[in-house]
Amino acid sequence: MNEKEMPFNEPRAGEAEKREARSASSLGIDSRLADKLAEAGIAEPTEVQAEAWPPLLAGRDAVLRSPTGSGKTLAYLLPLLQRLDPDRRETQAIVLAPTQELAMQIVRVAEHYGEPLGIKTVALIGGAALSRQLERMKNRPALVVGTPGRVREIVLRKKLPLPAVRMVVVDETDRVFSLGGKKDVEAILHGTSRERQTVFVSATRTEAMREAESRWLKEPFVAEAANNGTAAGLPDTIGHWVFVCDRRDKIDTVRRIARSVKPSSAMIFVNDTEKIAELVAKLKYEGFTVEALYGDTGGNDRSEALRKFREGRTKLLVATDVAARGLDIPSLPLVIQFEPALDADHYVHRAGRTGRMGRSGVSVTLVSPQERFIIGKLAKKLGVDFEEKALREGQVIGAGEAERKRAPAKQADRPRNNEANVRPRNEAAFSGKGEKAAPAREASRGSGFSGGRANGKADGTMKGKAASMMNGKATDGSMHGKPDSAPPKPKPARAPSGPAKAKTDRAKKNKDKGAPRWLKEKREQSRPPAE
Structure with missing residues (x-):
C-alpha cells in the first residue's frame, strides 16, 4: 500500500499556507488563552476561528457553520470564556449539546482553557448522578455545559437561576432540535436574560435550524467557512472507500481491513444496536481490543470507554450515530461504516470523525451488492467520489486492479481449445x-x-x-407414399396376483408408513388399477 492510498495523520502539504497568517492575539484573544493555544500546537487560527472571534468578542449573536473538524468548539468557546467574570458568584453562560459525550468533550476543553482565567465549569448531563451534580452547583460555576433535558431539570429544581445567564451556545444545533430537545432548549432560552448573546453552531444548516435562528437570534453574524472539500462540507483530506461484500461476511471484512491497514485506532458505526454485541464479541475473539458506545450505555461506562479509546488502550470503538455525534478525536485515522449511513447528514457526521484539523483520514463503507444504489445516492448528494476497493493478499487495492489480477487465473483454468468439455461430432x-x-x-x-x-x-x-x-403398398396398411403411422401405445403393466400381489401390497403399506396425506394420495393415483 502506497502513501497516496493511506495518508493517515499526516497534515496536508500547504494546508497551513491556506489559513490566514493572523495570530490569536491580533484577533482579540486574551494572551493567556493564546499561550494555551501555543502549548497545544495551534500557531494560527482556522478559517472559522479567525472569522468568528472578533464579532463574538463584541457580543453579537452568531451562526457558525463549517465542516466537521474545522475548530468550531474553540471558535465559540474562547470568546465565551474571555467574556465571563470569574468574580461573580453566579452562572453566566450555558453551552447545550445533544449528547453526553459531546458535552463532556466541551467540558474538558473549557476546563483546560478556563484554568488560567479562573473560570469554573460544571457538567450537567443525563445518565450521571443527579445528587452529585446538584452538590456541584452550590459552588455557583460561571459556566454550565450539559444536555438540554438535564439542564432544564436542574432549572426546575431552582438550582440554576436563568435570569443571570447572558450567553447561550447551542452546539450541533441541527441535531439538538431533531433529537426532541427543542422544547427544553426553547424553555431555557425563554428564561435567560433578554440581553443575552446566543450562538448556534453546526456543520449542517437544516430548515429547523433556520426557523430557530429567525426566532431566537438578533441580527446574527453568519460565519460560514469556505468549503475546501465536498458540497456537504466534508474536507478534502478524507478518502472515501467502498468495499462490496455479502452481509454475512461484513464482520470478517472489518477484521481483514483492520489487519491490512493497521490504523492506530478506528471507529465502527452501526445502525442497529442489536448488532453491537455480536460485532464486539467476534472482534474480541479475533484478538482486537474493542469497546462499545451506544445510547443505553451507563454514564460511567461511556466515559471509561471513551477514555480508553483516546488513550490508545482500545483499538476499535463500536458506536451508534447518536453516541458518537460531535466526538473530537484529533488523531483518529479510520472510520468504518459497518452499514451505510441512513442519510447524507449521518454520513457527514460519521466521516467527519476523521480528517480533522487538516489531517488526512479514510472513511470506509461496507455495502452488500443489494446496497450499491445507496452509495450512488450519497455520491450525488454529497459531491463525494467513492473509490471501490478490494482486499487481496493482505493489501487494499482498487476493485479494477483486483479484477485484472483475477482474470489471468480464470483464463489458465480453462482447457485449451475446449478439449476437455467438447465432444467431437462423430x-x-x-x-x-x-x-x-x-x-x-x-x-x-x-x-x-x-x-x-x-x-x-x-x-x-x-x-x-x-x-x-x-411396390406402392405399406406393410401397416397406410396409404401409398404416406409416412408410417405412430407406433402403438405400450400396454399397461399387468398387476400382480396371488402371493406376488400380497407381497406387493405389504411393500406399499410399509412405504406409505409415516408419509404425509398428500403423498399417499399421489402414490395411490400413480398406481396401476387392480384387475
Whole structure:
C-alpha cells in the first residue's frame, strides 16, 4: 500500500499556507488563552476561528457553520470564556449539546482553557448522578455545559437561576432540535436574560435550524467557512472507500481491513444496536481490543470507554450515530461504516470523525451488492467520489486492479481449445456406446430405404419396409407414399396376483408408513388399477 492510498495523520502539504497568517492575539484573544493555544500546537487560527472571534468578542449573536473538524468548539468557546467574570458568584453562560459525550468533550476543553482565567465549569448531563451534580452547583460555576433535558431539570429544581445567564451556545444545533430537545432548549432560552448573546453552531444548516435562528437570534453574524472539500462540507483530506461484500461476511471484512491497514485506532458505526454485541464479541475473539458506545450505555461506562479509546488502550470503538455525534478525536485515522449511513447528514457526521484539523483520514463503507444504489445516492448528494476497493493478499487495492489480477487465473483454468468439455461430432461412431446410434444416422442419409447396411449388417426391418413402399403398398396398411403411422401405445403393466400381489401390497403399506396425506394420495393415483 502506497502513501497516496493511506495518508493517515499526516497534515496536508500547504494546508497551513491556506489559513490566514493572523495570530490569536491580533484577533482579540486574551494572551493567556493564546499561550494555551501555543502549548497545544495551534500557531494560527482556522478559517472559522479567525472569522468568528472578533464579532463574538463584541457580543453579537452568531451562526457558525463549517465542516466537521474545522475548530468550531474553540471558535465559540474562547470568546465565551474571555467574556465571563470569574468574580461573580453566579452562572453566566450555558453551552447545550445533544449528547453526553459531546458535552463532556466541551467540558474538558473549557476546563483546560478556563484554568488560567479562573473560570469554573460544571457538567450537567443525563445518565450521571443527579445528587452529585446538584452538590456541584452550590459552588455557583460561571459556566454550565450539559444536555438540554438535564439542564432544564436542574432549572426546575431552582438550582440554576436563568435570569443571570447572558450567553447561550447551542452546539450541533441541527441535531439538538431533531433529537426532541427543542422544547427544553426553547424553555431555557425563554428564561435567560433578554440581553443575552446566543450562538448556534453546526456543520449542517437544516430548515429547523433556520426557523430557530429567525426566532431566537438578533441580527446574527453568519460565519460560514469556505468549503475546501465536498458540497456537504466534508474536507478534502478524507478518502472515501467502498468495499462490496455479502452481509454475512461484513464482520470478517472489518477484521481483514483492520489487519491490512493497521490504523492506530478506528471507529465502527452501526445502525442497529442489536448488532453491537455480536460485532464486539467476534472482534474480541479475533484478538482486537474493542469497546462499545451506544445510547443505553451507563454514564460511567461511556466515559471509561471513551477514555480508553483516546488513550490508545482500545483499538476499535463500536458506536451508534447518536453516541458518537460531535466526538473530537484529533488523531483518529479510520472510520468504518459497518452499514451505510441512513442519510447524507449521518454520513457527514460519521466521516467527519476523521480528517480533522487538516489531517488526512479514510472513511470506509461496507455495502452488500443489494446496497450499491445507496452509495450512488450519497455520491450525488454529497459531491463525494467513492473509490471501490478490494482486499487481496493482505493489501487494499482498487476493485479494477483486483479484477485484472483475477482474470489471468480464470483464463489458465480453462482447457485449451475446449478439449476437455467438447465432444467431437462423430465420436459416437468410434465408441462402443455409439454402435447403435451410427446405423440410424446411416439410414437417415437415404441408404436405409434401399437396403443400406450399417456396420456391415443389413437392417432387415428397414429393408422390408422400403420394399413394400417401392411396390406402392405399406406393410401397416397406410396409404401409398404416406409416412408410417405412430407406433402403438405400450400396454399397461399387468398387476400382480396371488402371493406376488400380497407381497406387493405389504411393500406399499410399509412405504406409505409415516408419509404425509398428500403423498399417499399421489402414490395411490400413480398406481396401476387392480384387475
